[in-house]
Amino acid sequence: MTKLNEITLAEARDLLNKGETSSVELTAEHVAAVESARPLNAFITETPEQAIAMAKDSDARRAKGEAGPLEGIPLAIKDLFCTQGVLTTAGSHILHGFKPPYESTVTANLWKAGAVMLGKANLDEFAMGSSNESSYHGPVENPWRRRGDNKPLVPGGSSGGSASAVAARAALAATGTDTGGSIRQPASFTGIVGMKPTYGRCSRWGIVAFASSLDQAGPMTRSVRDAAIMLGAMAGHDPKDSTSVDMPVPDYEKALTGDIRGLKVGIPKEYRVEGMPKEIEDLWQQGIDWLKDAGAEPVEISLPRTGYALPAYYIIAPAEASSNLARYDGVRYGLRAEGAPELQDMYERTRAEGFGVEVKRRVLIGTYVLSAGYYDAYYNKARKVRTLIAEDFKEAYKQVDVILAPTAPSAAFAIGELVDDPIAMYLNDVFTVPGSLAGVPGISVPAGLSGDGLPLGLQILGRAFDEETVLRVGDVLERAADFKHEPAFVAGR
Amino acid sequence: MASYRIVGNTGEWELVCGLEIHAQVISKSKLFSAAATEFGAEPNSQVSPVDAGMPGMLPVINKFCVEQAVKTGLGLRAEINRTSVFERKNYFYPDLPQGYQISQYLHPLVGEGTVYLDMPDGAVVPIGIERLHMEQDAGKSMHDQEPGKTYVDLNRSGVCLMEIVSKPDIRSPEQAGAYIRKLRSILRYLGTCDGNMEEGSLRCDINVSVRRTGEGFGTRCEVKNVNSVRFVMHAIEAEANRQVEILEDGGKIVQQTRLYDPKKGETRSMRTKEEAHDYRYFPDPDLLPLVVENDWVERIKANMPELPDEKKQRFMESYGLGPYDSGVLVADQETANFYEQVAKGRDPKLAANWLTGEFFGALNRTGVDLSGTPVDAAKLGELIDLISDGTISGRIAKEVFEEMWETGKSAVAIVEEKGLKQISDTGELEAIIDKIIAENPGQVAQVKEGNQKVMGWFVGQTMKATGGKANPKMVNELLRKKLTD
Numbered sequence: 001m002t003k004l005n006e007i008t009l010a011e012a013r014d015l016l017n018k019g020e021t022s023s024v025e026l027t028a029e030h031v032a033a034v035e036s037a038r039p040l041n042a043f044i045t046e047t048p049e050q051a052i053a054m055a056k057d058s059d060a061r062r063a064k065g066e067a068g069p070l071e072g073i074p075l076a077i078k079d080l081f082c083t084q085g086v087l088t089t090a091g092s093h094i095l096h097g098f099k100p101p102y103e104s105t106v107t108a109n110l111w112k113a114g115a116v117m118l119g120k121a122n123l124d125e126f127a128m129g130s131s132n133e134s135s136y137h138g139p140v141e142n143p144w145r146r147r148g149d150n151k152p153l154v155p156g157g158s159s160g161g162s163a164s165a166v167a168a169r170a171a172l173a174a175t176g177t178d179t180g181g182s183i184r185q186p187a188s189f190t191g192i193v194g195m196k197p198t199y200g201r202c203s204r205w206g207i208v209a210f211a212s213s214l215d216q217a218g219p220m221t222r223s224v225r226d227a228a229i230m231l232g233a234m235a236g237h238d239p240k241d242s243t244s245v246d247m248p249v250p251d252y253e254k255a256l257t258g259d260i261r262g263l264k265v266g267i268p269k270e271y272r273v274e275g276m277p278k279e280i281e282d283l284w285q286q287g288i289d290w291l292k293d294a295g296a297e298p299v300e301i302s303l304p305r306t307g308y309a310l311p312a313y314y315i316i317a318p319a320e321a322s323s324n325l326a327r328y329d330g331v332r333y334g335l336r337a338e339g340a341p342e343l344q345d346m347y348e349r350t351r352a353e354g355f356g357v358e359v360k361r362r363v364l365i366g367t368y369v370l371s372a373g374y375y376d377a378y379y380n381k382a383r384k385v386r387t388l389i390a391e392d393f394k395e396a397y398k399q400v401d402v403i404l405a406p407t408a409p410s411a412a413f414a415i416g417e418l419v420d421d422p423i424a425m426y427l428n429d430v431f432t433v434p435g436s437l438a439g440v441p442g443i444s445v446p447a448g449l450s451g452d453g454l455p456l457g458l459q460i461l462g463r464a465f466d467e468e469t470v471l472r473v474g475d476v477l478e479r480a481a482d483f484k485h486e487p488a489f490v491a492g493r
Numbered sequence: 494m495a496s497y498r499i500v501g502n503t504g505e506w507e508l509v510c511g512l513e514i515h516a517q518v519i520s521k522s523k524l525f526s527a528a529a530t531e532f533g534a535e536p537n538s539q540v541s542p543v544d545a546g547m548p549g550m551l552p553v554i555n556k557f558c559v560e561q562a563v564k565t566g567l568g569l570r571a572e573i574n575r576t577s578v579f580e581r582k583n584y585f586y587p588d589l590p591q592g593y594q595i596s597q598y599l600h601p602l603v604g605e606g607t608v609y610l611d612m613p614d615g616a617v618v619p620i621g622i623e624r625l626h627m628e629q630d631a632g633k634s635m636h637d638q639e640p641g642k643t644y645v646d647l648n649r650s651g652v653c654l655m656e657i658v659s660k661p662d663i664r665s666p667e668q669a670g671a672y673i674r675k676l677r678s679i680l681r682y683l684g685t686c687d688g689n690m691e692e693g694s695l696r697c698d699i700n701v702s703v704r705r706t707g708e709g710f711g712t713r714c715e716v717k718n719v720n721s722v723r724f725v726m727h728a729i730e731a732e733a734n735r736q737v738e739i740l741e742d743g744g745k746i747v748q749q750t751r752l753y754d755p756k757k758g759e760t761r762s763m764r765t766k767e768e769a770h771d772y773r774y775f776p777d778p779d780l781l782p783l784v785v786e787n788d789w790v791e792r793i794k795a796n797m798p799e800l801p802d803e804k805k806q807r808f809m810e811s812y813g814l815g816p817y818d819s820g821v822l823v824a825d826q827e828t829a830n831f832y833e834q835v836a837k838g839r840d841p842k843l844a845a846n847w848l849t850g851e852f853f854g855a856l857n858r859t860g861v862d863l864s865g866t867p868v869d870a871a872k873l874g875e876l877i878d879l880i881s882d883g884t885i886s887g888r889i890a891k892e893v894f895e896e897m898w899e900t901g902k903s904a905v906a907i908v909e910e911k912g913l914k915q916i917s918d919t920g921e922l923e924a925i926i927d928k929i930i931a932e933n934p935g936q937v938a939q940v941k942e943g944n945q946k947v948m949g950w951f952v953g954q955t956m957k958a959t960g961g962k963a964n965p966k967m968v969n970e971l972l973r974k975k976l977t978d
Contacts, residue, residue: 326592
């Protein structure tokens with residue numbers, strides 16, 4: 001029989017429902033898997049005792065007939081979600097020792113649905129990065145290796161720990177957050193499913209903020225069905241988040257009908273960027289063919305402002321970040337540099353010690369673009385560009401129901417390979433950022449392997465709040481791709 | 494009223510002044526959190542994770558605070574902007590937990606309006622309102638708790654403020670004082686701010702410049718955080734004089750932020766324009782634009798209380814009072830109510846005279862406020878009734894009033910007890926007057942020769958003989974009849 005940590009979330013749920021396993025058994029298996037996966041550095045904090053205690057409670061609830069939709073399912077939680085009484089670092093030294101007195105809405109929703117927490121997953125510092133190398137707690141390793149090469153690879157970022165943990169079978173699923181591609185790109189790099197819902201679908205309350213107008217929580221799973229189940233539990237209106245939308249949460253699993261006949265799938269011509277590897281172009285074509293075979297109609301579309309998305313994003317996101325990160329001043333919680341003679345020194349030393357290079361870079365960029373005299377040229381212009389990009393999508397969705405594109409312009413790269421080249425690093429987000437700026441939902445589904453044996457994802461983008469269609473098409477794509485490859489490292493083997 | 498001028502060595506200068514008032518909104522909870530707002534609570538006992546700037550915390554607008562601000566805007570006869578935007582004002586300070594203050598900048602909730610000042614000469618001076626916007630207050634740094642340490646109290650952090658910005662229409666310290674008092678009066682009528690400057694629920698920043706009459710605006714300086722009406726008036730005068738001195742010495746005014754030192758009676762520099770913060774305002778992405786519905790504004794408008802200006806107008810029209818007296822009576826809502834109770838069914842002018850005269854005098858002298866007065870409206874009304882029906886004279890009434898204030902007894906009881914009832918009996922008065930005439934033939938002769946002063950002497954003698962209780966009108970009549978006929 002397949003080991004309990006190697007099945008999907010949906011399969012685990014069905015076993016639990018049939019009484020063929022218990023949450024304690026399932027969770028114990030995963031606690032062991034988390035331990036065995038330590039070489040990946042996917043977790044900043046493991047919470048095995050809490051996991052077992054939650055599993056026992058879950059079994060007790062089930063015995064009373066009170067099982068929730070995620071009853072007994074062990075999960076990894078990106079360490080950007082505040083978890084009550086459990087160290088929450090955002091991958092930064094500046095939150096040294098911070099244990100929140102509150103629980104984020106999304107994790108609270110998951111616990112209410114019956115889920116169990118395995119621990120807090122590693123991430124780029126404050127979710128700023130595309131390789132999980134900016135974490136104060138060290139880089140995360142991708143469980144995949146290039147064929148015939150044992151060089152450690154990045155899992156992508158910023159949700160690199162979540163991606164690595166799910167790909168290595170150390171967690172049935174994980175939460176991620178996506179600001180410019182932080183769920184979808186690592187999902188693509190590690191051969192798993194990652195979904196960014198519409199902005200406003202999941203509450204941001206209790207998630208350490210990076211760029212408030214873009215941040216959105218979403219699931220990272222080993223199947224589209226699992227993503228549908230997870231999203232159903234995570235989503236919902238939250239009066240504590242003014243940007244969360246008051247709309248009913250549909251039964252996403254029901255959307256997986258397998259029927260996409262007659263759907264129009266947009267193929268944006270602007271996404272055929274120069275220098276895109278042929279294998280990615282080929283995979284994209286393969287994806288178009290799969291959907292066509294399933295009865296959908298590919299339509300070439302134009303998203304004319306695509307080229308401006310990345311520059312606009314790298315103004316808006318740092319601008320908001322520079323303000324969001326001002327609260328880390330050493331006054332109330334987290335790190336405070338000792339021995340500063342004056343207030344100003346205390347601020348400077350605390351922030352110099354507490355923030356890493358990438359965070360400092362973005363805080364400086366953000367402060368600059370908001371400064372008097374530069375505001376209109378940078379921040380204001382970027383906002384206008386953002387509006388135009390959102391219009392591009394609106395126009396496109398008049399013609400098509402979803403958009404199909406590659407998730408990332410490359411497969412996973414080696415740890416250290418791009419660390420000194422921030423521009424090359426930022427280019428990782430070229431296909432994910434436009435959707436983030438427009439606030440539309442997107443899912444990355446593993447679709448094939450690169451020439452050297454690494455997973456590559458394809459991305460489905462949909463209309464705002466139409467996660468159902470995105471999931472439905474993702475599910476069809478998943479079935480067609482029939483991605484059965486496994487990473488070099490699988491926990492517990 | 495003569496225009497206010499600063500007289501320098503080279504001639505006269507005109508003052509130009511605008512005020513920015515920070516008014517703390519009366520509400521049970523804060524602008525963006527559910528924490529309480531009570532004044533004087535134990536430090537850091539009214540702080541939610543939002544107010545403390547904890548990671549991942551988000552602001553949620555308090556609808557009641559918006560209602561209070563809309564109400565205030567309507568009270569200032571201002572336009573209510575149906576869409577306004579909260580922005581972040583970024584700067585570092587330990588009592589600013591988020592590292593930014595959520596405020597409104599380019600798109601405030603309330604636009605242009607007018608406040609009318611009631612000057613002592615009865616003149617009404619309109620002062621333009623530039624805008625009113627909502628923002629959150631910061632916490633409080635306490636430097637005096639322990640040497641070498643600063644403590645931070647976040648109770649005030651996140652409390653809702655209205656920043657009310659006037660146009661540079663104020664031309665004298667008196668107008669500035671009248672403006673603050675009028676604004677405070679409106680806020681109190683509306684119940685949107687308690688106006689307590691000592692507790693900091695009303696704080697004032699002053700913009701001052703001077704110019705030769707008829708010239709354009711001069712360079713202004715801002716005097717920050719002045720906390721009483723008197724200090725505001727002093728600070729304006731001190732700052733205007735400072736500027737005149739510099740200009741007359743051939744110097745230039747440097748735009749800067751200054752502080753007023755009430756002990757020295759002068760302003761000193763806090764920071765110059767070059768040292769000013771770059772606040773990097775941008776729309777707060779945690780909050781959607783604030784949209785107020787027409788219907789809602791109309792409902793608020795329909796439930797507005799009668800405000801000082803309307804009440805003043807009504808007092809002038811239905812009680813026949815002058816503009817200044819009306820203005821004084823309506824400045825405070827309780828006083829106005831008190832007056833209306835006293836005036837009901839009585840001579841309204843007599844009631845107004847008694848209230849603004851003896852009654853206010855007693856309040857000021859004893860430091861008692863209206864709610865604690867020993868003479869309530871009914872008692873004062875009774876006293877006025879005794880004057881009106883001739884039971885006592887106005888002069889005796891003053892004595893009775895003093896006694897009422899001391900003892901809390903009613904006017905009727907005091908008059909009865911002390912036998913102060915006016916002698917209005919013609920026979921009784923005639924007997925007394927006849928006796929005085931008989932005893933003073935010389936004075937009688939002088940009156941007959943037309944000496945009116947001596948007539949007054951007879952009135953005095955009569956009053957003296959009756960212990961002041963004689964009805965003065967009757968005494969005058971009887972004496973005239975007996976001495977001149």
